[in-house]
Amino acid sequence: MTRPRERRRTVFLCRECGHESPRWLGFCPAPSCRSPLPLVETETAPVGVSRPGWSAAEAEPVLELSQLRPEDHPRIQLPSQELNRVLGGGLVPGSVVLLAGEPGVGKSTLLLQIAHFMASEGRSVLYISGEESPQQIKLRSERLGIVGHRVFLLSETDVDIIVQRLDECRPSLAIVDSIQTLYSREVPSGPGSVVQVREAGLRLMRWAKSRHVPVLVAGHVTKDGSLAGPRVLEHMVDVVTYLESQDYSSYRILRNSKNRFGSTTEVGVFEMTGQGLEEVVDPSQALLSQRYDQAVGTVLLPVLEGSRPLLLEVQALTSPTQLPVPRRVANGVDHNRLLMLTAVAGRRAGLELSGQDVIVNVAGGFRISEPAADLAVVLALGSSLHNVATDPKVVAFGEVGLSGELRTVPQAQRRLVEEARLGLSRCILPETALDGLSPPPGMELIPVRTLRQALRAGLGAARSPSVDQTVWDAPE
Ligand code: TYD
Ligand code: MG
Numbered sequence: 001m002t003r004p005r006e007r008r009r010t011v012f013l014c015r016e017c018g019h020e021s022p023r024w025l026g027f028c029p030a031p032s033c034r035s036p037l038p039l040v041e042t043e044t045a046p047v048g049v050s051r052p053g054w055s056a057a058e059a060e061p062v063l064e065l066s067q068l069r070p071e072d073h074p075r076i077q078l079p080s081q082e083l084n085r086v087l088g089g090g091l092v093p094g095s096v097v098l099l100a101g102e103p104g105v106g107k108s109t110l111l112l113q114i115a116h117f118m119a120s121e122g123r124s125v126l127y128i129s130g131e132e133s134p135q136q137i138k139l140r141s142e143r144l145g146i147v148g149h150r151v152f153l154l155s156e157t158d159v160d161i162i163v164q165r166l167d168e169c170r171p172s173l174a175i176v177d178s179i180q181t182l183y184s185r186e187v188p189s190g191p192g193s194v195v196q197v198r199e200a201g202l203r204l205m206r207w208a209k210s211r212h213v214p215v216l217v218a219g220h221v222t223k224d225g226s227l228a229g230p231r232v233l234e235h236m237v238d239v240v241t242y243l244e245s246q247d248y249s250s251y252r253i254l255r256n257s258k259n260r261f262g263s264t265t266e267v268g269v270f271e272m273t274g275q276g277l278e279e280v281v282d283p284s285q286a287l288l289s290q291r292y293d294q295a296v297g298t299v300l301l302p303v304l305e306g307s308r309p310l311l312l313e314v315q316a317l318t319s320p321t322q323l324p325v326p327r328r329v330a331n332g333v334d335h336n337r338l339l340m341l342t343a344v345a346g347r348r349a350g351l352e353l354s355g356q357d358v359i360v361n362v363a364g365g366f367r368i369s370e371p372a373a374d375l376a377v378v379l380a381l382g383s384s385l386h387n388v389a390t391d392p393k394v395v396a397f398g399e400v401g402l403s404g405e406l407r408t409v410p411q412a413q414r415r416l417v418e419e420a421r422l423g424l425s426r427c428i429l430p431e432t433a434l435d436g437l438s439p440p441p442g443m444e445l446i447p448v449r450t451l452r453q454a455l456r457a458g459l460g461a462a463r464s465p466s467v468d469q470t471v472w473d474a475p476e
Contacts, residue, residue: 009043010041010042010043011041011042012039012040012041012042013039013040013041013042013194013195014030014033014037014039014194015035015037015039015040015193015194016028016033016035016037016194017030017033017035017232018195018198018233019033024041025039026038026039027039042189042195073092073093074090075087075089075090075093076090076091076092076118076123076172076173076214078090078091078114078118079120079121080117080268080279081279081281082254082270082279082281083114083254083268085266085268085306085308086241086254086255086256086262086266086268087239087259087261087262088239088259088266089261089262091173091214092214092238093212093213093214094208094209094212094213094214095208095214095215095238095239095260095261096204096205096215096216096217096236096238096239097214097215097216097217097238097241098179098217098219098233098234098237098239098240099111099216099217099218099219099241099243100218100219100240100241100242100243101218101219101220101221101242101244102220102221102245103220105244105245105252106245106252106270106272106276106277107177107218108129108131108132108137108140108177108218109140109144109272109276110270110276111127111177111216111218112127112137112141112144112146112151113144113146113276113277114173114216115127115173115175116141116146116151118172118173119149119151123171123172123173124150124151124173125150125151125152125171125174125175126154126165126166126169126171127153127175127177128153128154128155128156128162128165128174128176129153129154129155129177130155130156130157130177130181130182130191131177131181133155134153137153143275143276144275144276152169152171157181157182157183157191158182158183158184158185159182159183159184159200159203159204160184162182162203163203163204163207166207166211167207170211170213171213173213173214173215173216174204174207174208174213174214174215174216175215175216175218176204176215176216176217176218177217177218178217178218178219179197179200179204179217179218179219179233180192180197180219180220182196182197182200183196183200184196184199184200184203186199197233198233198236201217201232201233201236202236204217205236205237217237219233221242234257234258237258238259238261239256239259240256240257240258240259241255242255242256242257244367245365249364249365250272250273251269251272251280251283251364251365252269252270252271252272252277253268253269253270253366253367254268254269254270255267263306265306266306267305267306267308269283271286283310283364284310284312284418284421284422286364287311287312287313287363287364288300288311288313290363290364291363293392294389294392295315296383296384296387296388296389297316297317297381297383297384298313298314298315298316298363298380298383298390299313299314299376299377299379299383299390299394299395300312300314300376300395300396300419300424301313301314301372301375301395301396302395302397302414302415302416302418302419303368303370303372303373304370304372304414304415309411309415309417309418310418311418311419311424312362312363312364312368313363314333314360314361314362314363314368314373314377314380315360315362315363315380316358316359316360316361316377316381316383316384317358317359317361317384318353318356318357318358318359318381318384318385319356319357320355321355321356321357323357326354326355326356327357327359328342328357328358329359329360331359331361331362332360332361332362332365332366332367332368333360333368333373333377334369337374337377338358338377340402341377341400342381344400344401344402345378345381345382345451347404348403348451348452349378349382349404349450349452349455351378351381351385352385353381353385356385360377360380360381371399371400371407371409372397372398372399372409372410373397374398374399374400375396375397375398375400375406375428375430376395376397378451378454378455379396379428379454379455379458379459382455382459383458383459386459388459390459391426393423393424393425394424394426394427394428394458395419395424395426395428396427396429396454396458397427397428397429398428398429398430398433399430400451404450404451404452405451406431406432406448406450406451407430407432408430408432408435409430409433412429412437413436413437413438416437416439419443420439420441420442420443424443425442425444426443426444427443427444427445427446428448428454428457428458429445429446429447429448430447430448430449431447431448431449433447
Protein backbone atom coordinates (compact mmCIF):
# COMPACT_ATOMS: atom_id res chain seq x y z
CA MET A 1 0.00 0.00 0.00
CA THR A 2 1.37 3.38 -0.88
CA ARG A 3 1.36 5.95 1.87
CA PRO A 4 -0.14 9.30 0.97
CA ARG A 5 2.54 11.81 0.26
CA GLU A 6 2.98 14.33 3.07
CA ARG A 7 3.94 17.64 1.64
CA ARG A 8 3.98 20.76 3.77
CA ARG A 9 4.29 24.17 2.27
CA THR A 10 5.44 27.39 3.92
CA VAL A 11 3.26 30.40 3.24
CA PHE A 12 2.99 33.92 4.64
CA LEU A 13 -0.40 34.70 6.13
CA CYS A 14 -2.24 37.87 7.00
CA ARG A 15 -3.53 37.53 10.56
CA GLU A 16 -6.63 39.60 9.84
CA CYS A 17 -8.01 38.50 6.49
CA GLY A 18 -6.22 35.18 6.01
CA HIS A 19 -4.66 36.20 2.68
CA GLU A 20 -1.85 33.79 1.74
CA SER A 21 1.23 34.73 -0.22
CA PRO A 22 4.05 32.39 -1.16
CA ARG A 23 6.71 35.07 -0.53
CA TRP A 24 7.38 37.46 2.33
CA LEU A 25 5.87 40.80 1.35
CA GLY A 26 5.93 42.56 4.70
CA PHE A 27 2.27 43.55 5.00
CA CYS A 28 -0.95 42.19 3.55
CA PRO A 29 -1.15 43.00 -0.17
CA ALA A 30 -4.96 42.50 -0.33
CA PRO A 31 -6.42 45.92 -1.26
CA SER A 32 -9.53 45.41 0.90
CA CYS A 33 -7.54 44.51 4.04
CA ARG A 34 -4.73 47.01 4.74
CA SER A 35 -4.00 45.34 8.08
CA PRO A 36 -1.22 47.06 10.04
CA LEU A 37 0.03 43.65 11.28
CA PRO A 38 2.97 42.06 9.45
CA LEU A 39 2.50 38.73 7.67
CA VAL A 40 3.33 35.61 9.68
CA GLU A 41 5.21 32.63 8.34
CA THR A 42 3.25 29.43 8.71
CA GLU A 43 3.07 25.90 7.39
CA THR A 44 -0.06 24.73 5.59
CA ALA A 45 -1.74 21.41 6.36
CA PRO A 46 -0.08 18.44 4.66
CA VAL A 47 -1.34 17.75 1.18
CA GLY A 48 -2.68 14.31 0.31
CA VAL A 49 -3.39 13.13 3.86
CA SER A 50 -6.92 11.81 4.33
CA ARG A 51 -8.96 13.94 6.67
CA PRO A 52 -11.59 12.70 9.07
CA GLY A 53 -15.13 13.57 8.03
CA TRP A 54 -14.50 13.37 4.34
CA SER A 55 -13.42 10.78 1.82
CA ALA A 56 -13.69 10.48 -1.95
CA ALA A 57 -15.93 7.42 -1.73
CA GLU A 58 -18.48 9.42 0.24
CA ALA A 59 -18.33 12.40 -2.08
CA GLU A 60 -21.63 13.67 -3.44
CA PRO A 61 -22.87 12.43 -6.84
CA VAL A 62 -23.59 14.77 -9.76
CA LEU A 63 -27.30 15.65 -9.82
CA GLU A 64 -29.54 17.25 -12.40
CA LEU A 65 -31.26 20.36 -11.13
CA SER A 66 -34.65 19.35 -12.56
CA GLN A 67 -34.57 16.04 -10.68
CA LEU A 68 -34.31 17.72 -7.29
CA ARG A 69 -37.37 18.47 -5.23
CA PRO A 70 -37.26 21.07 -2.47
CA GLU A 71 -39.38 18.89 -0.18
CA ASP A 72 -36.63 16.21 -0.11
CA HIS A 73 -34.72 18.34 2.37
CA PRO A 74 -37.37 20.25 4.29
CA ARG A 75 -36.20 22.99 6.62
CA ILE A 76 -36.27 22.22 10.31
CA GLN A 77 -38.77 24.55 11.98
CA LEU A 78 -37.72 25.86 15.37
CA PRO A 79 -40.45 26.78 17.85
CA SER A 80 -39.37 30.42 17.64
CA GLN A 81 -40.81 32.75 15.00
CA GLU A 82 -37.87 35.11 15.39
CA LEU A 83 -35.23 32.44 14.78
CA ASN A 84 -37.10 30.93 11.84
CA ARG A 85 -37.50 34.32 10.21
CA VAL A 86 -33.83 35.24 10.57
CA LEU A 87 -32.79 31.85 9.17
CA GLY A 88 -35.04 32.42 6.14
CA GLY A 89 -37.83 30.03 7.17
CA GLY A 90 -36.13 27.42 9.36
CA LEU A 91 -32.83 25.61 9.72
CA VAL A 92 -31.55 24.02 6.49
CA PRO A 93 -30.11 20.50 6.95
CA GLY A 94 -26.40 20.45 6.13
CA SER A 95 -25.98 24.19 6.62
CA VAL A 96 -23.38 25.83 8.83
CA VAL A 97 -24.60 28.88 10.74
CA LEU A 98 -22.09 31.15 12.42
CA LEU A 99 -23.49 33.02 15.42
CA ALA A 100 -21.18 35.92 16.16
CA GLY A 101 -21.28 38.29 19.08
CA GLU A 102 -19.37 40.01 21.85
CA PRO A 103 -18.56 38.10 25.04
CA GLY A 104 -21.57 38.01 27.35
CA VAL A 105 -24.15 38.95 24.73
CA GLY A 106 -25.85 35.56 25.06
CA LYS A 107 -24.46 33.28 22.34
CA SER A 108 -24.07 30.22 24.57
CA THR A 109 -27.49 30.88 26.07
CA LEU A 110 -29.17 31.04 22.67
CA LEU A 111 -27.35 27.92 21.46
CA LEU A 112 -28.39 25.95 24.53
CA GLN A 113 -31.98 27.10 24.06
CA ILE A 114 -31.89 25.99 20.41
CA ALA A 115 -30.48 22.63 21.56
CA HIS A 116 -33.44 22.34 23.92
CA PHE A 117 -35.95 23.24 21.16
CA MET A 118 -34.58 20.51 18.93
CA ALA A 119 -34.35 17.92 21.71
CA SER A 120 -37.92 18.57 22.80
CA GLU A 121 -39.02 17.59 19.29
CA GLY A 122 -37.34 14.21 19.66
CA ARG A 123 -34.06 15.03 17.87
CA SER A 124 -30.68 14.49 19.46
CA VAL A 125 -28.17 17.31 19.78
CA LEU A 126 -24.43 17.21 20.39
CA TYR A 127 -23.26 20.39 22.13
CA ILE A 128 -19.49 20.70 21.85
CA SER A 129 -17.93 23.30 24.10
CA GLY A 130 -14.31 24.30 24.05
CA GLU A 131 -14.93 27.06 26.57
CA GLU A 132 -17.05 25.55 29.30
CA SER A 133 -17.10 22.26 31.17
CA PRO A 134 -20.25 20.09 31.17
CA GLN A 135 -20.83 21.22 34.78
CA GLN A 136 -20.86 24.88 33.75
CA ILE A 137 -23.30 24.12 30.96
CA LYS A 138 -25.46 22.22 33.47
CA LEU A 139 -25.57 25.31 35.69
CA ARG A 140 -26.77 27.41 32.77
CA SER A 141 -29.35 24.80 31.79
CA GLU A 142 -30.76 24.85 35.33
CA ARG A 143 -31.16 28.59 35.09
CA LEU A 144 -33.00 28.13 31.80
CA GLY A 145 -35.15 25.33 33.20
CA ILE A 146 -33.79 22.81 30.70
CA VAL A 147 -33.66 19.17 31.87
CA GLY A 148 -31.52 18.09 28.93
CA HIS A 149 -32.87 14.77 27.61
CA ARG A 150 -31.27 14.08 24.20
CA VAL A 151 -28.79 16.99 24.62
CA PHE A 152 -25.32 15.44 24.73
CA LEU A 153 -22.30 17.40 25.90
CA LEU A 154 -18.69 17.13 24.82
CA SER A 155 -15.87 19.24 26.17
CA GLU A 156 -13.30 19.08 23.41
CA THR A 157 -11.20 21.39 21.26
CA ASP A 158 -9.39 18.96 18.92
CA VAL A 159 -11.32 19.17 15.68
CA ASP A 160 -10.23 15.69 14.56
CA ILE A 161 -11.71 14.14 17.70
CA ILE A 162 -14.81 16.32 17.34
CA VAL A 163 -15.50 15.09 13.82
CA GLN A 164 -14.91 11.50 14.98
CA ARG A 165 -17.38 11.92 17.88
CA LEU A 166 -19.91 13.56 15.58
CA ASP A 167 -19.74 10.50 13.34
CA GLU A 168 -20.19 8.16 16.29
CA CYS A 169 -23.12 10.07 17.80
CA ARG A 170 -24.78 11.12 14.52
CA PRO A 171 -26.84 13.90 16.14
CA SER A 172 -29.63 15.77 14.31
CA LEU A 173 -27.93 19.05 15.22
CA ALA A 174 -24.35 19.85 16.17
CA ILE A 175 -23.40 22.94 18.16
CA VAL A 176 -19.82 24.18 18.50
CA ASP A 177 -19.01 26.85 21.08
CA SER A 178 -16.75 28.49 19.90
CA ILE A 179 -14.84 28.22 16.61
CA GLN A 180 -11.90 30.19 18.07
CA THR A 181 -11.15 27.45 20.63
CA LEU A 182 -10.78 24.64 18.07
CA TYR A 183 -7.48 23.39 16.77
CA SER A 184 -6.20 20.72 14.47
CA ARG A 185 -2.95 18.87 15.19
CA GLU A 186 -2.19 18.93 11.49
CA VAL A 187 -1.83 22.68 11.49
CA PRO A 188 1.24 24.02 13.26
CA SER A 189 -0.14 27.14 14.93
CA GLY A 190 -2.08 28.00 18.08
CA PRO A 191 -5.89 27.84 18.60
CA GLY A 192 -7.63 31.02 17.50
CA SER A 193 -5.04 31.73 14.81
CA VAL A 194 -6.18 32.45 11.29
CA VAL A 195 -5.02 29.07 9.95
CA GLN A 196 -6.62 27.11 12.77
CA VAL A 197 -9.98 28.88 12.55
CA ARG A 198 -10.03 28.39 8.81
CA GLU A 199 -9.11 24.72 9.08
CA ALA A 200 -11.72 24.06 11.78
CA GLY A 201 -14.37 25.87 9.71
CA LEU A 202 -13.49 23.77 6.68
CA ARG A 203 -13.73 20.48 8.60
CA LEU A 204 -17.09 21.37 10.10
CA MET A 205 -18.41 22.48 6.69
CA ARG A 206 -17.39 19.17 5.14
CA TRP A 207 -18.96 17.19 7.92
CA ALA A 208 -22.24 19.13 7.78
CA LYS A 209 -22.51 18.87 4.00
CA SER A 210 -21.65 15.18 3.81
CA ARG A 211 -24.01 14.17 6.64
CA HIS A 212 -26.85 16.66 5.91
CA VAL A 213 -26.82 17.78 9.51
CA PRO A 214 -26.97 21.46 10.49
CA VAL A 215 -24.07 22.83 12.53
CA LEU A 216 -24.35 25.99 14.63
CA VAL A 217 -21.04 27.61 15.48
CA ALA A 218 -20.43 30.44 17.94
CA GLY A 219 -17.78 32.99 16.97
CA HIS A 220 -16.19 35.86 18.85
CA VAL A 221 -16.01 39.37 17.45
CA THR A 222 -13.14 41.83 17.63
CA LYS A 223 -13.32 45.27 19.26
CA ASP A 224 -14.61 46.90 16.09
CA GLY A 225 -17.49 44.41 15.98
CA SER A 226 -16.32 42.26 13.08
CA LEU A 227 -15.87 38.52 13.32
CA ALA A 228 -12.49 37.46 14.74
CA GLY A 229 -10.52 35.23 12.41
CA PRO A 230 -10.06 35.03 8.70
CA ARG A 231 -12.49 36.56 6.28
CA VAL A 232 -12.57 33.23 4.43
CA LEU A 233 -14.58 31.81 7.31
CA GLU A 234 -17.42 34.17 6.42
CA HIS A 235 -17.20 33.12 2.77
CA MET A 236 -17.19 29.46 3.75
CA VAL A 237 -20.24 29.17 6.01
CA ASP A 238 -23.83 29.45 4.79
CA VAL A 239 -25.20 31.95 7.29
CA VAL A 240 -23.40 34.61 9.33
CA THR A 241 -25.62 36.15 11.95
CA TYR A 242 -24.70 38.66 14.63
CA LEU A 243 -26.27 38.80 18.08
CA GLU A 244 -26.07 42.44 19.07
CA SER A 245 -26.97 44.57 22.04
CA GLN A 246 -26.56 48.19 22.91
CA ASP A 247 -24.87 48.90 26.25
CA TYR A 248 -27.12 48.12 29.23
CA SER A 249 -30.09 47.22 27.03
CA SER A 250 -31.86 43.93 27.71
CA TYR A 251 -32.90 43.66 24.06
CA ARG A 252 -30.83 41.46 21.78
CA ILE A 253 -31.07 41.78 18.03
CA LEU A 254 -30.18 38.95 15.69
CA ARG A 255 -29.06 40.38 12.35
CA ASN A 256 -27.72 38.50 9.32
CA SER A 257 -24.71 39.70 7.39
CA LYS A 258 -24.96 36.73 5.02
CA ASN A 259 -27.63 34.12 4.35
CA ARG A 260 -27.49 31.66 1.47
CA PHE A 261 -31.06 30.56 2.19
CA GLY A 262 -32.87 33.80 2.92
CA SER A 263 -32.75 37.54 3.22
CA THR A 264 -30.04 39.42 5.05
CA THR A 265 -32.41 42.21 6.00
CA GLU A 266 -34.49 40.16 8.43
CA VAL A 267 -33.91 40.75 12.12
CA GLY A 268 -35.04 38.84 15.17
CA VAL A 269 -35.69 40.60 18.46
CA PHE A 270 -35.14 38.93 21.83
CA GLU A 271 -35.02 40.07 25.42
CA MET A 272 -32.50 38.71 27.92
CA THR A 273 -34.45 37.71 31.02
CA GLY A 274 -33.63 35.74 34.16
CA GLN A 275 -34.64 32.59 32.24
CA GLY A 276 -32.62 33.15 29.08
CA LEU A 277 -33.56 34.82 25.83
CA GLU A 278 -37.26 35.33 25.18
CA GLU A 279 -38.48 36.30 21.76
CA VAL A 280 -40.19 39.66 21.37
CA VAL A 281 -42.83 38.97 18.74
CA ASP A 282 -44.26 42.51 18.74
CA PRO A 283 -41.29 44.82 19.40
CA SER A 284 -43.22 47.95 18.37
CA GLN A 285 -45.80 47.33 21.09
CA ALA A 286 -43.10 46.50 23.64
CA LEU A 287 -41.27 49.77 22.94
CA LEU A 288 -44.41 51.85 22.85
CA SER A 289 -45.51 50.56 26.25
CA GLN A 290 -42.40 52.13 27.81
CA ARG A 291 -42.99 55.53 26.24
CA TYR A 292 -43.48 58.65 28.30
CA ASP A 293 -46.10 60.67 26.41
CA GLN A 294 -45.09 64.21 27.25
CA ALA A 295 -41.38 63.71 26.65
CA VAL A 296 -39.51 66.52 24.96
CA GLY A 297 -37.14 65.50 22.17
CA THR A 298 -38.76 62.19 21.24
CA VAL A 299 -40.40 61.28 17.94
CA LEU A 300 -41.80 57.97 16.70
CA LEU A 301 -41.00 56.62 13.29
CA PRO A 302 -41.75 53.43 11.37
CA VAL A 303 -38.65 51.70 9.99
CA LEU A 304 -38.52 48.58 7.85
CA GLU A 305 -36.41 45.70 9.07
CA GLY A 306 -36.67 43.09 6.34
CA SER A 307 -40.27 42.13 5.83
CA ARG A 308 -41.34 43.68 9.10
CA PRO A 309 -42.14 47.32 9.91
CA LEU A 310 -41.04 48.37 13.39
CA LEU A 311 -42.12 51.45 15.25
CA LEU A 312 -39.07 52.96 16.93
CA GLU A 313 -38.52 56.04 19.05
CA VAL A 314 -35.78 58.54 18.24
CA GLN A 315 -34.65 60.68 21.15
CA ALA A 316 -32.54 63.82 20.98
CA LEU A 317 -30.98 66.02 23.62
CA THR A 318 -29.41 69.39 22.92
CA SER A 319 -27.55 71.37 25.53
CA PRO A 320 -25.36 74.49 25.29
CA THR A 321 -21.78 73.38 24.80
CA GLN A 322 -18.85 74.11 27.09
CA LEU A 323 -16.35 73.08 24.45
CA PRO A 324 -14.83 74.97 21.53
CA VAL A 325 -16.19 72.30 19.16
CA PRO A 326 -19.65 71.05 20.14
CA ARG A 327 -20.08 67.31 20.57
CA ARG A 328 -22.24 65.12 18.36
CA VAL A 329 -23.08 61.72 19.82
CA ALA A 330 -25.06 59.22 17.75
CA ASN A 331 -26.35 55.98 19.32
CA GLY A 332 -28.22 53.84 16.83
CA VAL A 333 -28.00 56.30 13.93
CA ASP A 334 -25.07 56.94 11.62
CA HIS A 335 -22.70 59.62 12.95
CA ASN A 336 -22.03 61.19 9.55
CA ARG A 337 -25.75 61.29 8.79
CA LEU A 338 -26.29 63.15 12.08
CA LEU A 339 -23.61 65.71 11.12
CA MET A 340 -25.33 66.24 7.79
CA LEU A 341 -28.77 66.61 9.39
CA THR A 342 -27.59 69.15 11.97
CA ALA A 343 -25.96 71.19 9.18
CA VAL A 344 -29.06 71.07 6.94
CA ALA A 345 -31.38 71.85 9.86
CA GLY A 346 -29.23 74.89 10.72
CA ARG A 347 -28.88 76.30 7.22
CA ARG A 348 -32.28 75.43 5.73
CA ALA A 349 -34.72 75.30 8.62
CA GLY A 350 -33.41 77.78 11.19
CA LEU A 351 -32.53 75.20 13.86
CA GLU A 352 -29.48 76.83 15.40
CA LEU A 353 -27.43 73.90 16.68
CA SER A 354 -23.92 75.28 16.23
CA GLY A 355 -23.51 76.18 19.92
CA GLN A 356 -25.16 73.00 21.17
CA ASP A 357 -23.92 69.57 22.14
CA VAL A 358 -26.21 67.05 20.45
CA ILE A 359 -26.98 63.50 21.55
CA VAL A 360 -29.26 61.29 19.46
CA ASN A 361 -30.38 57.90 20.65
CA VAL A 362 -32.70 55.18 19.40
CA ALA A 363 -34.68 53.74 22.33
CA GLY A 364 -34.29 50.04 23.13
CA GLY A 365 -30.79 49.74 21.65
CA PHE A 366 -31.99 49.51 18.05
CA ARG A 367 -29.97 50.75 15.10
CA ILE A 368 -31.48 52.56 12.13
CA SER A 369 -29.66 52.65 8.83
CA GLU A 370 -32.53 53.94 6.66
CA PRO A 371 -32.53 57.56 5.45
CA ALA A 372 -36.27 57.41 6.17
CA ALA A 373 -35.34 58.26 9.77
CA ASP A 374 -33.94 61.70 8.83
CA LEU A 375 -37.13 63.63 9.43
CA ALA A 376 -37.75 62.06 12.85
CA VAL A 377 -34.17 62.89 13.92
CA VAL A 378 -34.56 66.57 12.94
CA LEU A 379 -37.97 66.82 14.62
CA ALA A 380 -36.53 65.33 17.81
CA LEU A 381 -33.66 67.85 17.66
CA GLY A 382 -36.13 70.73 17.15
CA SER A 383 -38.31 69.52 20.00
CA SER A 384 -35.34 69.40 22.36
CA LEU A 385 -33.86 72.70 21.23
CA HIS A 386 -37.13 74.60 21.70
CA ASN A 387 -38.16 72.54 24.71
CA VAL A 388 -41.58 71.67 23.32
CA ALA A 389 -43.02 68.15 23.37
CA THR A 390 -44.31 66.74 20.10
CA ASP A 391 -47.83 65.39 19.84
CA PRO A 392 -47.65 61.80 21.25
CA LYS A 393 -49.95 60.54 18.47
CA VAL A 394 -47.69 61.84 15.72
CA VAL A 395 -45.23 59.81 13.66
CA ALA A 396 -42.85 61.10 11.00
CA PHE A 397 -40.76 59.64 8.22
CA GLY A 398 -38.93 61.00 5.21
CA GLU A 399 -35.46 61.45 3.79
CA VAL A 400 -33.90 64.91 4.09
CA GLY A 401 -31.92 66.30 1.15
CA LEU A 402 -29.13 68.87 1.35
CA SER A 403 -31.37 71.75 0.32
CA GLY A 404 -33.81 70.94 3.10
CA GLU A 405 -36.28 69.18 0.81
CA LEU A 406 -38.09 66.04 1.87
CA ARG A 407 -37.82 62.97 -0.30
CA THR A 408 -40.01 59.94 -0.53
CA VAL A 409 -39.11 56.60 1.05
CA PRO A 410 -39.93 53.04 0.00
CA GLN A 411 -42.98 51.15 1.26
CA ALA A 412 -44.80 54.12 2.77
CA GLN A 413 -48.06 52.15 2.82
CA ARG A 414 -46.67 49.40 5.04
CA ARG A 415 -45.30 51.99 7.43
CA LEU A 416 -48.71 53.65 7.69
CA VAL A 417 -50.45 50.34 8.40
CA GLU A 418 -48.04 49.63 11.29
CA GLU A 419 -48.63 53.11 12.73
CA ALA A 420 -52.40 52.67 12.55
CA ARG A 421 -52.16 49.22 14.15
CA LEU A 422 -50.49 50.78 17.19
CA GLY A 423 -53.13 53.50 17.54
CA LEU A 424 -51.22 56.47 16.12
CA SER A 425 -53.36 58.97 14.26
CA ARG A 426 -51.17 61.63 12.57
CA CYS A 427 -48.30 61.13 10.18
CA ILE A 428 -45.93 63.77 8.81
CA LEU A 429 -44.53 62.52 5.53
CA PRO A 430 -43.01 63.85 2.29
CA GLU A 431 -45.59 65.14 -0.19
CA THR A 432 -43.99 62.99 -2.88
CA ALA A 433 -44.80 59.84 -0.87
CA LEU A 434 -48.56 60.44 -1.27
CA ASP A 435 -48.70 58.85 -4.71
CA GLY A 436 -50.86 55.73 -4.57
CA LEU A 437 -51.12 55.87 -0.79
CA SER A 438 -54.41 54.94 0.89
CA PRO A 439 -54.34 55.99 4.53
CA PRO A 440 -55.84 53.50 6.99
CA PRO A 441 -59.09 54.70 8.65
CA GLY A 442 -58.50 57.31 11.35
CA MET A 443 -55.03 58.24 10.10
CA GLU A 444 -54.52 61.92 9.26
CA LEU A 445 -51.74 62.53 6.73
CA ILE A 446 -49.71 65.76 6.93
CA PRO A 447 -47.78 66.06 3.68
CA VAL A 448 -44.80 68.45 3.69
CA ARG A 449 -42.30 69.55 1.07
CA THR A 450 -39.53 71.05 3.17
CA LEU A 451 -37.91 70.58 6.55
CA ARG A 452 -39.18 73.98 7.67
CA GLN A 453 -42.77 72.99 6.89
CA ALA A 454 -42.24 69.72 8.74
CA LEU A 455 -40.96 71.53 11.86
CA ARG A 456 -43.92 73.86 11.72
CA ALA A 457 -46.31 70.90 11.45
CA GLY A 458 -44.60 68.85 14.14
CA LEU A 459 -43.71 71.52 16.69
CA GLY A 460 -45.48 74.69 15.62
CA ALA A 461 -48.82 73.48 16.95
CA ALA A 462 -47.34 73.35 20.42
CA ARG A 463 -46.07 76.92 20.30
CA SER A 464 -44.14 77.67 23.39
CA PRO A 465 -43.46 81.15 24.75
CA SER A 466 -39.77 80.26 24.74
CA VAL A 467 -39.76 79.72 21.00
CA ASP A 468 -38.90 82.57 18.72
CA GLN A 469 -42.03 82.52 16.55
CA THR A 470 -40.07 83.64 13.52
CA VAL A 471 -38.53 80.14 13.47
CA TRP A 472 -41.83 78.73 12.25
CA ASP A 473 -43.00 81.66 10.18
CA ALA A 474 -39.79 82.50 8.34
CA PRO A 475 -40.04 82.20 4.57
CA GLU A 476 -38.73 79.07 2.85
P1 TYD B 1 -23.64 33.86 27.58
O1 TYD B 1 -24.65 33.07 26.84
O2 TYD B 1 -22.68 33.12 28.44
O3 TYD B 1 -22.85 34.82 26.59
P2 TYD B 1 -21.73 34.50 25.50
O4 TYD B 1 -21.74 33.03 25.24
O5 TYD B 1 -22.15 35.32 24.32
O6 TYD B 1 -20.44 34.99 26.05
O7 TYD B 1 -24.49 34.91 28.41
C1 TYD B 1 -23.93 35.56 29.45
C2 TYD B 1 -24.76 36.69 29.98
O8 TYD B 1 -26.16 36.48 29.92
C3 TYD B 1 -24.40 36.85 31.40
O9 TYD B 1 -24.03 38.20 31.59
C4 TYD B 1 -25.61 36.50 32.17
C5 TYD B 1 -26.73 36.68 31.21
N1 TYD B 1 -27.82 35.73 31.39
C6 TYD B 1 -29.08 36.19 31.78
O10 TYD B 1 -29.29 37.39 31.99
N2 TYD B 1 -30.11 35.29 31.92
C7 TYD B 1 -29.93 33.96 31.72
O11 TYD B 1 -30.89 33.18 31.85
C8 TYD B 1 -28.62 33.50 31.31
C9 TYD B 1 -28.37 32.03 31.09
C10 TYD B 1 -27.61 34.41 31.16
MG1 MG C 1 -20.20 31.65 25.60
